[in-house]
Amino acid sequence: MTDSDLRLLDRIEQLWNLAPEKRGIAHRDLPYYRNPGVTAESVLKDLYEHFPAPAIQSQISAFLHKISEKYTDGLLPEPREMFLAGCCLILVTTTPGIPLPEDLVRKIIRSFMSIIWYRPVEDLITRYLYQSDVLQILQGGLTAQNVTDVRLSCLEGFRLYRGLGRKDPSSDRIKRILGEIDRSLSVLQQDQDPVIRDTASRARKSLTTYER
Amino acid sequence: MADPKDKSLLEKAEDAVSDSYDEQRKQIPPWDDVGRVKHDVEVGLMKGVYGGVKSLLSGAIDLVRLAPGVDPAFQVQVAQKAWPVAVKLAKETYISQYGTPAEKQDQGERTIAFAKEVYAGFEKDWKKAEGTDGKRTELASKWVGRVGFEVGALFVGAGEAKAAIKGGEIVGDLGKLKEGAAILEDVTQTCKTVEMSSKEVLAEIAAKELEAARKAKTVEIPAVKDPSAAKTVEMPAVKDASTAKTVEMPAVKDPVTVKMKAPAPSEPLRAPSRPLNAPKKLSGGKYADKGIGPMSQIGQRIDRERPVKIFNTSELESRRVVAHEGKLVYAESGKPVTTTKETIYVMDKHGNVYVDESQFGSVHHSSLAGGEEPVAGGHITTKEDGTLVELTEQTGHYGENQPLGRSELVKSELGSQGVDTSATQATPFGK
Numbered sequence: 130m131t132d133s134d135l136r137l138l139d140r141i142e143q144l145w146n147l148a149p150e151k152r153g154i155a156h157r158d159l160p161y162y163r164n165p166g167v168t169a170e171s172v173l174k175d176l177y178e179h180f181p182a183p184a185i186q187s188q189i190s191a192f193l194h195k196i197s198e199k200y201t202d203g204l205l206p207e208p209r210e211m212f213l214a215g216c217c218l219i220l221v222t223t224t225p226g227i228p229l230p231e232d233l234v235r236k237i238i239r240s241f242m243s244i245i246w247y248r249p250v251e252d253l254i255t256r257y258l259y260q261s262d263v264l265q266i267l268q269g270g271l272t273a274q275n276v277t278d279v280r281l282s283c284l285e286g287f288r289l290y291r292g293l294g295r296k297d298p299s300s301d302r303i304k305r306i307l308g309e310i311d312r313s314l315s316v317l318q319q320d321q322d323p324v325i326r327d328t329a330s331r332a333r334k335s336l337t338t339y340e341r
Numbered sequence: 342m343a344d345p346k347d348k349s350l351l352e353k354a355e356d357a358v359s360d361s362y363d364e365q366r367k368q369i370p371p372w373d374d375v376g377r378v379k380h381d382v383e384v385g386l387m388k389g390v391y392g393g394v395k396s397l398l399s400g401a402i403d404l405v406r407l408a409p410g411v412d413p414a415f416q417v418q419v420a421q422k423a424w425p426v427a428v429k430l431a432k433e434t435y436i437s438q439y440g441t442p443a444e445k446q447d448q449g450e451r452t453i454a455f456a457k458e459v460y461a462g463f464e465k466d467w468k469k470a471e472g473t474d475g476k477r478t479e480l481a482s483k484w485v486g487r488v489g490f491e492v493g494a495l496f497v498g499a500g501e502a503k504a505a506i507k508g509g510e511i512v513g514d515l516g517k518l519k520e521g522a523a524i525l526e527d528v529t530q531t532c533k534t535v536e537m538s539s540k541e542v543l544a545e546i547a548a549k550e551l552e553a554a555r556k557a558k559t560v561e562i563p564a565v566k567d568p569s570a571a572k573t574v575e576m577p578a579v580k581d582a583s584t585a586k587t588v589e590m591p592a593v594k595d596p597v598t599v600k601m602k603a604p605a606p607s608e609p610l611r612a613p614s615r616p617l618n619a620p621k622k623l624s625g626g627k628y629a630d631k632g633i634g635p636m637s638q639i640g641q642r643i644d645r646e647r648p649v650k651i652f653n654t655s656e657l658e659s660r661r662v663v664a665h666e667g668k669l670v671y672a673e674s675g676k677p678v679t680t681t682k683e684t685i686y687v688m689d690k691h692g693n694v695y696v697d698e699s700q701f702g703s704v705h706h707s708s709l710a711g712g713e714e715p716v717a718g719g720h721i722t723t724k725e726d727g728t729l730v731e732l733t734e735q736t737g738h739y740g741e742n743q744p745l746g747r748s749e750l751v752k753s754e755l756g757s758q759g760v761d762t763s764a765t766q767a768t769p770f771g772k
Contacts, residue, residue: 155656155697156704160648165681165698205647208702215701219683244639244737245701248683248720281639288741291771324638331637331741 137180137188141216142209144172161212169223172216186227189217194233200240203276214241215249222252231257238263239270240279243286251293260294261302268306271313277322284317284328288335307336621661621672621693628690631750632714633743636707640738650708652695657711660695662686664759668727671696677727686721686732688747689713692754696721706736715739717747719770729760734770745769 147164149157156162176185196206196214206214218237221227229237234257238250254263267290270283287310297303314336317329362384369376636644643649652660661672669678683699687709695709706718719733732748748767756762 154659155652156700159650159700159703161700161703163683163698163700165679165684168681206702208648211702212700218701242643244637244643244740245705247735247737248699252682281642285637285639285737285740289735289737324642327638335741 137176137185138192138213140176140179141172141213141220144175145216146212160208163212163215163219169219173220173223173227176220186229189221189227190229190233193217193221193229193237197233197236197240200242200282201236201276201279203278218246218249218253222249222256226256229253229257234258235262235266238266238286238290239283242278242282243289244282247286247289251290254290254293255295258294259297260292261297261306263290263294264303264306264310268310268313271310271317277325280317280325281328284314284325284332287332291335310336621658621691626690627692627754628688628716628750631716632690633716633718633739633747634714635742636738637740637742640707640740643738644707648703649705650703652708652711654711657695657709660697660709662694662696664755665727667759667761669696669723669729669755669760670727677725678721678723679725679727680721680723682720684721685709685736686717686719686751687715688717688751688754690716692758694751694755705738707738717751718743719748719751729755729762729765731766731768733768741770743770 142161145163145167147156147162147166149162152159152162180188193214196210199206199210221229234253237246237253238258241250243250258266263286267283267286270279270286311333314329314333317325318333320326320329362380366377366380366384369380635641644651659671659673662669662678663672664670665675670676671678678696680696681698684696685699685706686694686696687706688694689710690713697704697709699705706715709715710718717734718736718739720731720735721729721733722731723729729752732751734743734745734748736743746767746769748769752762752765752767756765
């Protein structure tokens with residue numbers, strides 16, 4: 130990570146993290162706390178005043194890529210990384226936001242734990258993808274990953290991201306992917322891990338609402 | 342009297358707690374009748390509930406352990422149920438003796454909240470039986486029987502405790518034994534009976550003393566550092582304005598004249614739509630049968646493995662929202678609730694609603710549920726002035742356990758509390 134990257138992330142932290150002594154009783158012991166009184170628009174405006182637009186885009190993309198890789202490797206981001214990842218996703222999904230490469234969007238959807246990150250991820254899906262893309266990404270997380278967190282995230286994603294994304298021009302692709310997902314889910318319903326089994330069953334129920 | 346040296350750690354802890362209650366009572370200014378009565382009621386509640394939990398635990402374990410012919414599997418089953426209660430008691434005992442001031446304060450608040458909740462259940466049954474003497478007698482007999490069992494188990498051991506339940510017939514009667522041990526599954530119900538007498542007596546005393554305090558025309562007021570800042574005291578509006586009048590306070594060490602201002606006769610007497618310091622609803626359990634079930638397994642795993650914060654009572658209180666002039670405001674600060682895309686809410690079984698900003702990885706719906714099973718959770722949108730715009734049912738932690746339509750329930754509850762919901766949208770999950 131370069132000095133410039135650090136400066137950008139430091140600046141975000143400086144603008145958005147509320148000092149513990151200024152927080153309410155409920156948040157004093159949190160390592161970081163995003164100040165709800167500071168808007169994404171004001172942070173973005175400040176960043177554009179201090180950094181060139183291409184640098185902001187590339188640095189935020191690089192940081193989110195790094196977090197995605199951590200999740201994919203089965204690691205948990207540090208508290209500061211969690212805080213900054215949240216800030217970056219909010220900046221990316223605000224209006225007009227910051228454009229991200231579609232490949233990175235797919236990585237984020239697959240790897241960022243859905244029950245934690247569903248809110249900004251929904252915005253990413255709505256902006257960038259078709260419904261069938263979302264199903265395919267989640268399906269990829271079930272089969273290509275050996276990391277429990279990623280599999281769980283994708284399984285829960287079937288419920289949380291259900292119906293999100295642009296409507297596909299044809300339903301053929303969705304039908305085909307749903308068939309593949311169904312096969313993967315029946316395998317996962319026999320998994321040794323009870324949480325995987327439970328979440329796979331729930332995912333299967335969620336998918337019944339799709340038109341086939 | 343037993344030598345203090347001979348006392349067990351638990352007994353010492355209990356003594357220390359009792360002493361601390363006395364100390365706290367001494368700190369209440371002599372003129373604060375209301376504060377003193379409130380303290381007495383709360384301490385009475387806590388002692389009653391604590392005694393109940395402790396006695397049912399020891400009683401049930403003894404019953405199973407000592408009764409002949411009990412299936413070992415059943416003993417294990419009871420032990421499994423008793424263990425978390427025992428651990429909880431041990432932790433609380435430790436906090437009461439060695440905890441930090443903040444932990445002790447939190448413990449006090451939690452215990453009071455629990456005790457009040459327990460009483461609410463009793464109160465509900467009692468009220469339900471109103472007007473039918475037979476029902477109330479039946480209810481009272483049941484309680485007396487239970488108290489007998491618990492006291493026996495606590496002070497004289499399992500033998501007498503067993504005798505207290507149907508004259509000892511319980512020995513060897515597995516069915517009855519199971520019935521006794523099943524008390525562990527219903528701690529709240531049992532505690533209810535234990536604190537009945539103290540609560541009723543205390544509540545009656547409290548009501549009388551409060552009434553007396555309100556009627557008192559002469560009140561001793563202690564000296565204040567800045568007399569100019571405390572010369573006029575606004576008293577709450579009373580129904581009968583003629584009984585309230587301006588009175589001169591008697592001289593005290595450092596005399597300060599305090600005037601009680603009665604409302605002008607022409608001034609309409611109206612209650613605020615809902616005071617900002619509206620007390621947290623602890624009784625009624627209005628939605629007790631509407632819990633959304635356990636958190637999803639994935640949610641439980643996330644909370645276990647990551648630093649997700651679960652708010653304690655005082656932290657939750659700072660996030661509780663109430664109605665004020667049709668808007669949604671924080672009960673503690675009176676500030677209007679303003680939201681972002683990441684703002685979440687949870688409603689508990691009493692209809693209390695809590696709002697906070699989701700902090701990825703550390704504050705989620707489970708934080709606002711405070712370790713309890715909520716009735717609803719989702720995202721909330723308001724305008725800058727606190728006007729309620731939208732309630733959703735989107736939650737990662739509780740998943741599809743939340744039945745569809747809970748946002749409508751929350752909307753209705755907030756409406757009944759005085760929030761203007763005429764333009765509020767309740768959005769079911771997935772819509």
